[in-house]
Amino acid sequence: MIRLNHLTKRYGDTLAVDDLSFTVEPGHVTGFLGPNGAGKSTTMRLILGLDTPTSGEALVNGRPYTTLGRPMAQVGALLDAGAVHGGRSAYHHLLCLARTNDIRERRVAEVLDLVGLTGVARRRVGGFSLGMKQRLGIAAALLGDPRVLMFDEPVNGLDPNGVRWIRDLMRSLAAEGRTVLLSSHLMSEMALTADRIVIMGRGKLIAEATVQELTTRYPTLEDAYLALTAGSVQFGAAR
Ligand SMILES: Nc1ncnc2c1ncn2[C@@H]1O[C@H](COP(=O)(O)OP(=O)(O)OP(=O)(O)O)[C@@H](O)[C@H]1O
Structure with missing residues (x-):
């Protein structure tokens, strides 16, 4: 399980993560969504102890990453394949x-x-x-x-076979009772892979829901995402 309690990270004037609290439960693929610059990668780095919170805490199986014994046996992550x-x-x-x-x-x-x-x-x-x-x-x-896994944009660069393979792998890891946190900008793929969704924007939590709840309220997950993040997009072409 991953638990964030009022997690906050400031870089100079930039509040990358702003009082973020949510839990990622075992047995599910949780999709981690948000516009460019929302703070997803920073959050994942904080969970992995690669950066120190300004305040608040990120816990893996109840403990900060830096205090875990044999950390690779508790949490595994793909952040930057390069x-x-x-x-x-x-x-x-x-x-x-x-x-x-x-x-x-x-x-x-x-x-x-x-x-x-x-x-x-x-x-x-x-x-x-x-x-x-x-x-x-x-x-x-x-x-x-490990029982806890995090993947930042794992389908980037994969061909259709690879995309299908990732989807099946994520779902089977969750079916084994593992905690799986998966970030991606590909909404159609996320709708097929995840069963729970956390959306953040400008460092803050915007929504925490099941895919089913979101697709009941909106025609598609993409529609839900676009409606919920409309006020949080920082970078985009002028229309
Ligand atoms: N080491 C750093 N120093 C200064 N600012 C940083 C640093 N890391 C991240 N930021 C800033 O924090 C904010 C959040 O960035 P982050 O990379 O976490 O967003 P993201 O949601 O992963 O974005 P994307 O979807 O584009 O990958 C951005 O404004 C970014 O410029």
Whole structure:
């Protein structure tokens, strides 16, 4: 479970996350939505202890990330698929992560198989396509077999097979009772993947609802999103 209590992050004059409180429950795919600059990535970084809150707290399984023992076994995340050492092979990249996190080596082959990269495991990551890097990032997130998972825009760069694969993977991880938080700007895909939705805008919580509640009140999830975020879009072309 992920719980945010009055989470706030200020960068100079920018209030990136503003008194944000919500809970991400196990057993569901929770879609994390919001316009560009809403604060989604900052929130995920705060949950992972990659940044320090100005005030409030982000808890994973009841504790701040930085106090978790064996954190990769509790929470896995894909934030930036490009953030890997291009000179290493996929296998070596995951092996290094496993060794430094007290994870058995056999798990490396398991996750490579799970994400469909076994055939290219010995190739240098520098030559990987964006979609292959996304798969490698997902393999790293799954390495510690954590109960809590976060994915920031995982379908970016994936072909239709990859998009379908991500959807099925997210849903099966949730069906196993894991907590899955998934950000994406692709509303039609989100409607097929998530069952709960959290929407933020300008750092604040705008809505927390099930997909069913939103699509009962609005014709589609996209209509719901556009109506609810209408006052929170910061960047857009003049009409
Ligand atoms: N390290 C930082 N230093 C200064 N400002 C930052 C930093 N990180 C984020 N911000 C600012 O915080 C705000 C929220 O950014 P964030 O990347 O969290 O939004 P987002 O919802 O993930 O956006 P997108 O959908 O475009 O990825 C933006 O105004 C951004 O410029």
